[in-house]
Amino acid sequence: MAYHQEPESELEVDAFHLNSESNQMESLPSLDEVEEILGYKFENWRLLEEAFTDSSFPDKRVSYERLEHVGDSVLNLLFTKEHYFKYPDLPPGTLTRLRAANVDTEKLARVAIEHGLHRFLRDKKPLLDEQIREFSQAILDYSLHSNGLIDVPKVLADIVKSLIGAVFIDCNSSIDTVWKVFKNLLEPIISPEMLKIHPVTELYELCQKKHLKVKFVDLWRESMAFDVFIDNQLVGRGTYGLKKEIAHNRAAKDALDNLGRILGEKDSTDES
Amino acid sequence: MAYHQEPESELEVDAFHLNSESNQMESLPSLDEVEEILGYKFENWRLLEEAFTDSSFPDKRVSYERLEHVGDSVLNLLFTKEHYFKYPDLPPGTLTRLRAANVDTEKLARVAIEHGLHRFLRDKKPLLDEQIREFSQAILDYSLHSNGLIDVPKVLADIVKSLIGAVFIDCNSSIDTVWKVFKNLLEPIISPEMLKIHPVTELYELCQKKHLKVKFVDLWRESMAFDVFIDNQLVGRGTYGLKKEIAHNRAAKDALDNLGRILGEKDSTDES
Numbered sequence: 209m210a211y212h213q214e215p216e217s218e219l220e221v222d223a224f225h226l227n228s229e230s231n232q233m234e235s236l237p238s239l240d241e242v243e244e245i246l247g248y249k250f251e252n253w254r255l256l257e258e259a260f261t262d263s264s265f266p267d268k269r270v271s272y273e274r275l276e277h278v279g280d281s282v283l284n285l286l287f288t289k290e291h292y293f294k295y296p297d298l299p300p301g302t303l304t305r306l307r308a309a310n311v312d313t314e315k316l317a318r319v320a321i322e323h324g325l326h327r328f329l330r331d332k333k334p335l336l337d338e339q340i341r342e343f344s345q346a347i348l349d350y351s352l353h354s355n356g357l358i359d360v361p362k363v364l365a366d367i368v369k370s371l372i373g374a375v376f377i378d379c380n381s382s383i384d385t386v387w388k389v390f391k392n393l394l395e396p397i398i399s400p401e402m403l404k405i406h407p408v409t410e411l412y413e414l415c416q417k418k419h420l421k422v423k424f425v426d427l428w429r430e431s432m433a434f435d436v437f438i439d440n441q442l443v444g445r446g447t448y449g450l451k452k453e454i455a456h457n458r459a460a461k462d463a464l465d466n467l468g469r470i471l472g473e474k475d476s477t478d479e480s
Numbered sequence: 481m482a483y484h485q486e487p488e489s490e491l492e493v494d495a496f497h498l499n500s501e502s503n504q505m506e507s508l509p510s511l512d513e514v515e516e517i518l519g520y521k522f523e524n525w526r527l528l529e530e531a532f533t534d535s536s537f538p539d540k541r542v543s544y545e546r547l548e549h550v551g552d553s554v555l556n557l558l559f560t561k562e563h564y565f566k567y568p569d570l571p572p573g574t575l576t577r578l579r580a581a582n583v584d585t586e587k588l589a590r591v592a593i594e595h596g597l598h599r600f601l602r603d604k605k606p607l608l609d610e611q612i613r614e615f616s617q618a619i620l621d622y623s624l625h626s627n628g629l630i631d632v633p634k635v636l637a638d639i640v641k642s643l644i645g646a647v648f649i650d651c652n653s654s655i656d657t658v659w660k661v662f663k664n665l666l667e668p669i670i671s672p673e674m675l676k677i678h679p680v681t682e683l684y685e686l687c688q689k690k691h692l693k694v695k696f697v698d699l700w701r702e703s704m705a706f707d708v709f710i711d712n713q714l715v716g717r718g719t720y721g722l723k724k725e726i727a728h729n730r731a732a733k734d735a736l737d738n739l740g741r742i743l744g745e746k747d748s749t750d751e752s
Contacts, residue, residue: 274564277572281553281560288553289653292546300549381561381655 237327242371245323248389250378259374260367262331272370279373283311286387295400302400309398314354317364318347323393325371326364336361352396355406356457359450407460411436414467424459428452434459443467509599514643517595520661522650531646532639534603544642551645555583558659567672574672581670586626589636590619595665597643598636608633624668627678628729631722679732683708686739696731700724706731715739 239256243249250256255275263271287307291298298306309315320326321344329336339361346358372390379385396402405413415422415438425435436444436459444463448455511528515521522528527547535543559579563570570578581587592598593616601608611633618630644662651657668674677685687694687710697707708716708731716735720727 273572274575277575278560278564281557285553285557285655288550292550292649298546300545303546303549377564383557383653383655 236330239328242325242328245325246371246375246389246393248375248379250374252378255374255378256371257330259370260328260330262329262333262363264332265330266332272367275370275373275377276366277373278376279369279371280311282372282376282383282386283369285383286390287311289383290387290397298400302403305403306398306400309403310394312353313362313365314358314360315365315398316368317343317360317362318353319394320364320368321347325367329363329367331363333363336363340364352402353404355404355461356454357407357461359448359454407457407464411460411464411467414464418471422463424456426452426456428455436460436463438463438467443470508602511600514597514600517597518643518647518661518665520647520651522646524650527646527650528643529602531642532600532602534601534605534635536604537602538604544639547642547645547649548638549645550648551641551643552583554644554648554655554658555641557655558662559583561655562659562669570672574675577675578670578672581625581675582666584625585634585637586630586632587637587670588640589615589632589634590625591640591666592636593619597639601635601639603635605635608635612636624674625676627676627733628726629679629733631720631726679729679736683732683736683739686736690743694735696728698724698728700727708732708735710735710739715742 239253239260242256242260254270258270259272259275261270261272263273265271284307287310288303291303291306295303295306321340326340339359343358343361343364347354350357372386375389376383376386391397411422414420420438421440423437425437427433427435431447432449432455433445433447434456435442436446443466444459444461446455446458446460446462448458511525511532514528514532526542530542531544531547533542533544535545537543556579559582560575563575563578567575567578593612598612611631615630615633615636619626622629644658647661648655648658663669683694686692692710693712695709695712697709699705699707703719704721704727705717705719706728707714708718715738716731716733718727718730718732718734720730
C-alpha cells in the first residue's frame with residue numbers, strides 16, 4: 209500500500225531530522241529567555257529564531273544576515289534621531305563620529321556579552337566559542353573600549369543588529385518601540401565627551417604638536433610586530449598574530465604610553 | 481532719554497537686516513511651492529527653511545547639514561524596509577547594492593532637478609548655478625544614470641536628503657509618513673534588474689572573462705586623460721579636467737564601447 213508507506217517514510221526522515229537538530233540544540237538555552245532580557249514578546253517567533261541563526265547552522269533555510277541588514281539601518285536612525293534632539297548645537301561631522309562610536313562593532317559586541325545574547329547563537333563554527341571566550345576576557349582590561357587593541361568576533365555585533373531588525377519587523381516598523389526596547393541594553397551610550405581618538409591618530413597628532421618625527425616600521429610578516437620610531441629612537445612595539453591592524457594599533461598605544469613618560473620626565477627636567 | 485533711544489536703534493538695525501535679506505531673497509520662489517511639490521504641509525516652517533539654506537548663505541544661523549545628516553539615515557532605512565519586504569529572497573549583499581543605487585548622489589541630484597527643488601536653494605556660492613546648469617544638460621545624455629561619467633553637484637543630493645530629514649522631524653518621526661510623501665518623488669526606484677555595473681568594474685570583468693590583459697595609463701596630470709590598453713593595444717581614452725575619477729570612468733566606458741565592436745567583429749569573423 210504505497211499510500212501508507214510514503215507518509216511513514218516521511219515521518220521517519222522527520223524524526224531523524226528532529227533528532228539530529230535536537231542534539232545540536234540541546235545545549236542552547238530557550239529563546240524565551242531573550243524575550244525576558246528584552247522585555248518584549250514577539251508576535252512572530254520565527255523572526256527571533258532567524259535573528260540568532262548563523263548560515264553555518266545546519267538549518268540552512270534561514271540566516272540572521274537579512275535581519276542584520278535591517279537592524280543596521282534601524283540602529284543608525286535611532287542614534288541619529290536621539291543625537292539630533294539631544295545635541296542641537298553639534299555640527300554634522302561630530303554627529304557622524306558620535307553615531308559611529310555608538311554603532312561600532314566592539315561596542316555592540318560588548319552589549320551582546322554583557323546581556324548574554326551570545327549564548328543563544330545557533331552556529332556550527334568550530335573556533336567561534338574560543339574567540340568569544342577570549343573576547344570576554346580581553347574586554348575586562350578596557351573599561352569602555354579598547355580602541356582597536358583587541359580582536360572582536362563580528363558575529364557578536366551582528367546578532368545585536370539582527371535582533372534589532374527582528375523587533376523592528378515584528379512591531380510593524382515602529383522605531384519608537386525599538387528604541388524603548390533597546391535603549392537600556394545599549395548602555396553605556398557614548399556621549400560627545402566620551403569620544404576617544406584612535407591611538408594611531410592620537411600618536412600622529414601628539415607628535416605633530418610636539419614637532420616630533422614619527423615612523424612606523426612594519427615587521428608583521430617577519431615577526432607579527434610593528435615598531436614605532438620617534439625622532440629615530442625606538443619608542444614602541446606592538447605584536448599581534450591574527451590581525452596586522454591590531455599589531456599596528458598596539459604599537460601606537462605602546463609608543464603613546466612610553467612617550468607620555470619620556471615627555472613627562474623631559475617636562476619636569478625642563479622645569480627643574 | 482536712553483530708554484527710548486535703545487529700542488529705536490535696534491529697530492533701525494532690524495530694518496536694515498530685513499532689507500538686505502529681502503534683496504538676496506527676491507529672486508527665490510516661495511517655499512509654499514515646495515509644500516505643493518511634496519503634497520505635505522509643514523507644522524514647523526523653520527524646518528523647511530533650514531532644509532534649503534546652505535552655510536554659504538548670509539543667514540549663518542542655520543544650514544541644511546544637520547537635517548541632511550538625519551535625512552540620510554531616514555532614506556537608508558526607507559529603502560532597507562521597502563526592499564526587505566519586496567524581495568524576500570535577495571541576499572544581504574544584493575540588498576546593500578540595491579540600496580546604494582537608490583540613495584546614490586547622482587540619483588538624488590536627478591530627483592532635485594526633475595522636481596525643480598534646486599530653485600529654492602538659499603546659497604551664495606558663485607559657481608554653483610553654472611554647475612547645476614551643466615548637470616541638468618549632461619543628464620539628458622543618460623536616461624537613468626551616467627555611472628560616474630558626469631560631474632554631480634553634491635548639494636543637489638544634499639537638499640533632497642535635508643528635505644527628507646525636515647519632513648521626518650516635522651511629522652514626529654513617522655517613517656511611514658515620510659515614505660508616503662517621497663515615494664513618488666524618488667522615482668524611478670531602482671530594481672534588482674536595473675542594477676548596473678560601474679564601467680571600470682565591467683571592463684575588468686569582461687577582460688577577465690575573455691582572457692584579455694587590461695591596463696589603464698594615468699595621463700591626468702599631463703593631459704587630463706586616461707588611456708586604456710588591452711593586450712598592449714590602445715582601445716580607449718577618456719578626458720575630464722575637473723575630476724580625475726570621471727576621466728578614469730570615461731576611459732573605461734570608451735574602451736567598453738570599442739571592445740564591444742572589436743569583439744563583435746571578431747566573433748562574426750570566427751563564425752563566418
